[in-house]
Amino acid sequence: MHLRIGHLYPEHLNLYGDRGNVIALAKRAEWRSIGVMVESIGLNEEVDLSQYDLLFIGGGQDRDQTLIAKDLKLVKGNSLLDAADGGVPLLAVCGGYQLLGKYYRLSTGEEVEGLGLLDISTEAGAKRLIGNIVLETELTGEKQTVVGFENHSGRTFLGSEVKPLGKVLSGSGNNGEDGFEGSVQGNIIGTYIHGSLLPKNPKITDWLLTRALERKFGQVQLQELNDNLEESAHQVMVKRSLS
Amino acid sequence: MRFIAVLIGKALIFLVRLTGRGGSNWPGKVVRKLFPGILPYLSLKVEKNILVTGTNGKTTTNKAIYSMLTQAGFNAMYNNTGANLITGITTAYVEKYGQKNEFATLEVDEANMVMAVREIQPQVVLVTNFFRDQLDRYGELGKTVQLVKEGLSLLPEGSTIVLNADDPLTAQLGMQEIDKLRVVFYGLQSNVLRNTAFADVSDARHCLQCGESYVYEKNFYAHLGHYHCSCGFRRPEPTVFVSRLEDRGSSGFLAEITSPQGIFTVDIPLPGVYNLYNLLAAIAVALTVDVPLAGIKEAVRGTGAAFGRMERLLLGTQDGITKETLISLVKNPAGFNAVMETLLEEIVEDQLLIVVNDLDADGRDISWFWDVDFETLAQKASNEIVVSGLRAQDMAVRLKYAGIPEERLVVVPEIEKALDISLEKAKSRLYILPSYTAMLKLQDVLRKRGQVQGYWKTEKKRMRSA
Numbered sequence A: 001m002h003l004r005i006g007h008l009y010p011e012h013l014n015l016y017g018d019r020g021n022v023i024a025l026a027k028r029a030e031w032r033s034i035g036v037m038v039e040s041i042g043l044n045e046e047v048d049l050s051q052y053d054l055l056f057i058g059g060g061q062d063r064d065q066t067l068i069a070k071d072l073k074l075v076k077g078n079s080l081l082d083a084a085d086g087g088v089p090l091l092a093v094c095g096g097y098q099l100l101g102k103y104y105r106l107s108t109g110e111e112v113e114g115l116g117l118l119d120i121s122t123e124a125g126a127k128r129l130i131g132n133i134v135l136e137t138e139l140t141g142e143k144q145t146v147v148g149f150e151n152h153s154g155r156t157f158l159g160s161e162v163k164p165l166g167k168v169l170s171g172s173g174n175n176g177e178d179g180f181e182g183s184v185q186g187n188i189i190g191t192y193i194h195g196s197l198l199p200k201n202p203k204i205t206d207w208l209l210t211r212a213l214e215r216k217f218g219q220v221q222l223q224e225l226n227d228n229l230e231e232s233a234h235q236v237m238v239k240r241s242l243s
Numbered sequence B: 001m002r003f004i005a006v007l008i009g010k011a012l013i014f015l016v017r018l019t020g021r022g023g024s025n026w027p028g029k030v031v032r033k034l035f036p037g038i039l040p041y042l043s044l045k046v047e048k049n050i051l052v053t054g055t056n057g058k059t060t061t062n063k064a065i066y067s068m069l070t071q072a073g074f075n076a077m078y079n080n081t082g083a084n085l086i087t088g089i090t091t092a093y094v095e096k097y098g099q100k101n102e103f104a105t106l107e108v109d110e111a112n113m114v115m116a117v118r119e120i121q122p123q124v125v126l127v128t129n130f131f132r133d134q135l136d137r138y139g140e141l142g143k144t145v146q147l148v149k150e151g152l153s154l155l156p157e158g159s160t161i162v163l164n165a166d167d168p169l170t171a172q173l174g175m176q177e178i179d180k181l182r183v184v185f186y187g188l189q190s191n192v193l194r195n196t197a198f199a200d201v202s203d204a205r206h207c208l209q210c211g212e213s214y215v216y217e218k219n220f221y222a223h224l225g226h227y228h229c230s231c232g233f234r235r236p237e238p239t240v241f242v243s244r245l246e247d248r249g250s251s252g253f254l255a256e257i258t259s260p261q262g263i264f265t266v267d268i269p270l271p272g273v274y275n276l277y278n279l280l281a282a283i284a285v286a287l288t289v290d291v292p293l294a295g296i297k298e299a300v301r302g303t304g305a306a307f308g309r310m311e312r313l314l315l316g317t318q319d320g321i322t323k324e325t326l327i328s329l330v331k332n333p334a335g336f337n338a339v340m341e342t343l344l345e346e347i348v349e350d351q352l353l354i355v356v357n358d359l360d361a362d363g364r365d366i367s368w369f370w371d372v373d374f375e376t377l378a379q380k381a382s383n384e385i386v387v388s389g390l391r392a393q394d395m396a397v398r399l400k401y402a403g404i405p406e407e408r409l410v411v412v413p414e415i416e417k418a419l420d421i422s423l424e425k426a427k428s429r430l431y432i433l434p435s436y437t438a439m440l441k442l443q444d445v446l447r448k449r450g451q452v453q454g455y456w457k458t459e460k461k462r463m464r465s466a
């Protein structure tokens, strides 16, 4: 078995250690003897994204964000929509999450059009929402916690076609108002959570890997791994945030 | 009124000392409340004020400038406790009020630059470099650069800014319309060092002018090197630069410096390319304010590391066996990579202890662990690694995913216990890489054991001997 992982714009969208997500995906596949190839996909590169088994997009500084929005629309837009239609699992964090939505409304009132892959929209907020965050999610079918760190000024609101990734137990989440964080639509997860997200939340990593493998090879059962370290790092933050 | 404010400030500083705590911000805070004009007033009493800002190396560089000034016989003051917020800086001036100082050299937190320049109106500002650091505090690197730029725009006519030519983010500060200022660039000549082996995920590798990736003819560390861009932006030619270099590993460098004041050789006792940059920056500043070469050379030779900045100590295990211990503060990916690049060969031979907290002064977001190139360490390391601090488990996870087997990761969150376990495990040398508050905690533990002095004690001793 073999997976091809595409890391979108790693040169520009690499804020807050989000490459940890790609490392986690690759390692947890390798540890199960699943071959992995991680490919960087940069600005202006025309590629067929539906040929990938898993995609990741992170967040960047404002200036880079504008560059990427343009590239997504003019260069990779159709290809990414095809990939999503074909069920390629995609994880989008922070800026990448916002770019997949319908629009981002700047503080000036101007709207930057997004890709519309997720039924969400984002508005600039006055105060940055910064801090540790804990969610409760049912992504994998059973209730579990998600831990990480959020740092965003955008306020994201969900439409009817997406479900939140989870309920906020501690922290701000999508918009700091409705008590939810992230979005799930089909095989796409969008979230504000850094940390990096995947290493300390191995169940989400495995969910993404399972979606990727199933799409390619049909029904699969992932081999169990020893997650003691990940679990203890996870629990430390759950305890700290909820006590 | 001003005099009363100073007296109150001095009394508060005395009280702070008495309780033995190193807090140096709140005396300044109180005095500023009582008399908002206090800092402009006090800094005017000093003939020349120098500000040192930038992400990495402020403390070491500032200390080096201070010792160059004093070696050359000038009366000088500096904020020696690493208190680099406007309140801590005010405390420093209050404390030194009454001494007739020709120079004040102060490290300034980047976010405090606007206030510091406005109130102090310095003759010289040094900007060392910009790296990602404590992003949750500043939002983004671009904003930090913007804050410093804003600070520079408030400088009085005729001031000098001293800039690192090898850091594009810093260099560009000196390449716009700043006709009323003098600009001095410093850097390394391209043939003095090899390219770095550590992967860098810095966000400074793209041109600020046009967004293209820089082309690096030479890459010394992180995003520092000889770069140019297709739009025409390129590294400025420095006037103060290292023209020849002998790398002596963990005992430092022998460097030939070329400058308008002549060519001379300095003996730098600190290891690491970043320390080479720190000392070079200090030399560039010293030359700018006409410090004679003899004073500069003497001061460089005597450079000691600040606590936790590559400091070497002899520490005993509980059985009384002595091990050489090297402590080096790590606070961001570039700094971490640089320390590991310098020490890698040694670290993999003996015991490593990484201690990371996530308190405010450390940066609460620990996502940056994932930007450190631990993969290179994992390829070479074969010993156990001890991890400690509030985020010990997170560091363990990072190292596991870098390729270090779980059996070789020893997780001991409690810092003092981790220190003892690591000392036991060390064959002859222990390398400790702590985050900022973890470093303070270690210092505290060692002070209680009588193995290092408190900051204030060391300072008093220095003042008496001066």
Ligand SMILES: [Zn+2]
Residues within 6 Å of the ligand: B207, B208, B209, B210, B211, B212, B229, B230, B231, B232, B233
């Ligand atoms: Zn350019």
